Amino acid sequence: MALLVAGFVRPEAFPVLAVADATVDLSPQPVVDFAKETLGFYDKPVLVGGVLVVLAGVAAAIGVLSTRRLAYGFAGLGVFGVVGVLAVVTRPDSTGVLDALPTLAGVAAGAWMLSWLVRRAAGEPGTQTSAATAHGTHAADATAPGAQAAAGTAPGAQAAAGSAPGAQAADATPHGTTAAGRDAFDRRRLLTGVAGGVAVAGASALLGWQIGDRRTVSAARVRLALPKPATPAKPIPVAADFRISGLSPFITKNQDFYRIDTALIVPQVDPNQWTLRIHGMVDRPIELTYADLLKMPLTEADVTLTCVSNEVGGDLVGNARWLGVRMAQVLRQAGLQANADMLLSTSADGFTCGTPVDVVMDGRDALFAVAMNGEALPVDHGFPVRQVVPGLYGYVSATKWVVDIKVTRFDRDEAYWTPRGWSAKGPIKTQSRIDVPKPQDSLKSGRTTIAGVAWAQHTGIDAVEVRVDNGEWRQARLAEVPGPDTWRQWSLDWDATPGRHTIQVRATDAAGHTQTEQPAPPAPDGATGWHTLTVQVT
Template identity: 40%
Template sequence: MHLRPRRGEGWFEGGCAAGVALLSLVVARIAFDGPSPSEVVADALIGIVPGALFSLILGQLEFAAKPLLHVGIGIGAIGVGAIVGRMYVACEASLVRLIGTIAVLIAVLWLAVLPMLGAGLLGLTRPASPPLWFSTGFGAVVLVVLVHSLTQRRADVRPDVVAPGRRRLVLTIGAVASMVASWLLWRTLGQSQSASPVLGAATAADGDGHPTPEYTPVGVFYNVSKNMLDPRVDEDGWRLRIIGDVENEYELTFAELKALPSVEQPATLCCISNEVGGDLVGHAQWKGVRLRDLLERGGVKPDSIDVVFHCRDEYRDSIALADALRPETIVVYEMNGAPLTHKHGFPIRVIVPGIYGMKNAKWVDRIQVVDNDFKGFWQVQGWSDTAGHQTMSRIDRPHAPRDRAQPGPRPIHGIAFGGDRGIARVEVSVDGGGTWFDAALRPAAGPFSWVRWSASFTPEVDERRTLMVRATDGSGRPQIDRYATPFPNGSTGYHSIAVTFENG
């Protein structure tokens, strides 16, 4: 005998079942080298969000944005589970019903949802381990089986009469699983991105009187990616393939790549989403092979336009062939004298001086020459395709809102960066832009490096001042004074801080 479900019945059971299914997929994602279904959803959502809105959200939430996105996707999955639970209890429970529900749900996921998310039928166009067809199918089976277990009835007796203690226990397990899954997502995602420490932190100093080190330590070098978990590539099985519009396609092992003639150069890397005065910028010594040498070995065809980087995490971006052939564009495998870490792109990444970090691709395993203007992951959202670096400058010390020191001159320190144009001049104002004076520049480590600058002035006791900085690049072009958000070409405007100078 089938009983009509009571009001609200099935929602909670379905949600708890979805929580357990989600937890199983999170554990599988941590154990294997994805992407997971939730990452496919996240990539699709990012792709349809207007770039200006994305930049606004990122500016407000900063490093909480990615964890919140995936936690939101998890909550959405629990909502879908609740709907499945409600629909399931509306029909008589049976083995046929169980198998039929699983089959329908899997068919919808494989034949409709995954293709709509850009992963193709069964998710076959999106390589993953385990395959997306398996992970989505497994999640569907776990969901429906748990819903069936939680909502089944005995003849004409209500489930709250039969073994209520067992039922409450299973529901509690489901709720706990949902919370554990959310916590794992938040913890894992929070660790997968990092920024530099507090600007001008004394612990990062080189001991030369400037609070910002010339070379950013790898452990605090900013890291931004689109992934729930970044790839961990095994160098033994990794190959770099040179493909596309070339005369001879070929591939290299990691050992073969490192055996090629290498170059070392210092270069600054900055994220295009860095706000005015932000810390998504760092400077390192890079070692690798000129991209030009790799392309010339394959023989670039004369109709070629772009060079596309294909990455292990399915990220893709491109640079113009002219930029790829510049001698300073290198495929790197060392950073600050040590092998690249996993979060910075091991085994290789690309460094293209003068171009924002989104095109300095990580975890590259294919380099493709194409005869068209290829639009990458962020370009389809509206971000700059050329991605040339805006001239920027930043005050690293003093810190707002108060600076306490002994009476006398107060030092002001910071950095300035002009992409591949260098920095010719830095000026500082201590009266909100009313007057300006030159800062002293320390020699740059190289033509693609930031410049560290210093200045000083003597304030009155307990005087509040608005400090500002501006720079002129090596070509003589002044920094843009008009404030603009990072989207679509990178932020512009003068960095300023209000500081009260106290004696102490």
């Protein structure tokens, strides 16, 4: 019921997601880092699933309490409600009291279902024995165990709780309920009631998601007609993509582009309601609408984005063609003050990001992007507007759903990840990755291809070297690139001999810096080391 009502109010007001968000904010940083490194893309589904498991366990306890006195169950649901309301209304993007409605509706529906199943578990009126009724035991208090399923627990929990009927009866009826009174419990009626409740809950949840989807901005996004760029990107060279099977293509498709952010539910921002506020250490605070932004000259640029959480050889990196307004142009309208060195950007869901001013203003294609690979930004990737800044890890540059820019200083403000132990500034480190072959592949002896990608955004890749079994480093062939802000494909032919072999790669950027062999984890400012894998040749 909560999800159904959230579909009409706001999908973000679903209490399970709000509680999961609060869990992330309150968790110790080592726990958050462990989840990110271990679970990767699946951290959010696992977190939401964990919240649901905890809720099911607490619901079982509420059901047990309800077998003793229904008021105890209602009190437990009340605690659920308080936690849910607090989690929802304290979200950064909360719209206030209205966001509490899904939680309140869920608690009300749960209370009604709890009462109904407890009565149903006790059987039809008159089935209790005289021994039970003569002492004034209420049907809700004298039910046999299993009524805890009223709180929505799985049948297995009910069965487990019902394994000691004598103990339950002794607690519920101190004056002594007879065996016949205990046998009045109707398991079939309880199980059919639970099954019906699960079916209704599932149907309402599905309907809630569908209603929420219809109320999202997807339709508005599809209807958008984007202006042509005033400054088009350079044509992508034909030789930019070797088209080797298993090698990452030069352009990453939108649906394949990695997604890392703190949003458990993707913000739905109507472009007609979107505004970007720029304030703080500026001469003229300004506020732009989406229409204002589209009227400005648009720039097209090929830029590779990388997450600071990416392990050596990891896949949290992708390359796309972006369209947007230069951030420097917008900031000049506001008039940056001389001693400002940080842009504290805020997304629609409250996430904050700190970007160095000098990087944005040095002439690179730092954009307030509105399109990705020829179409309006996907909702998952920041629609209607996000930041794209070449040369910086995403956590300090790539704010999605951006709605606010505070011009400030690093010694005055902190962004979301900085107090959690990550570096305040995140320049991207030169990296290379082997895509072909895969780790532990079994290869046939003879001529084979080793290939991958390397990146050093806004510096460019000048060389890639490969070695096998700690032998001599060999220069790989490099693909062409349209500029220094994208990754670069590389390949090398290898005469593979039978046996087990170790392959390593390292890159050198255009500034002459070669990747260090010294391994380091992603925290606090990006992983280092040479990507190394082992294959078997037969």
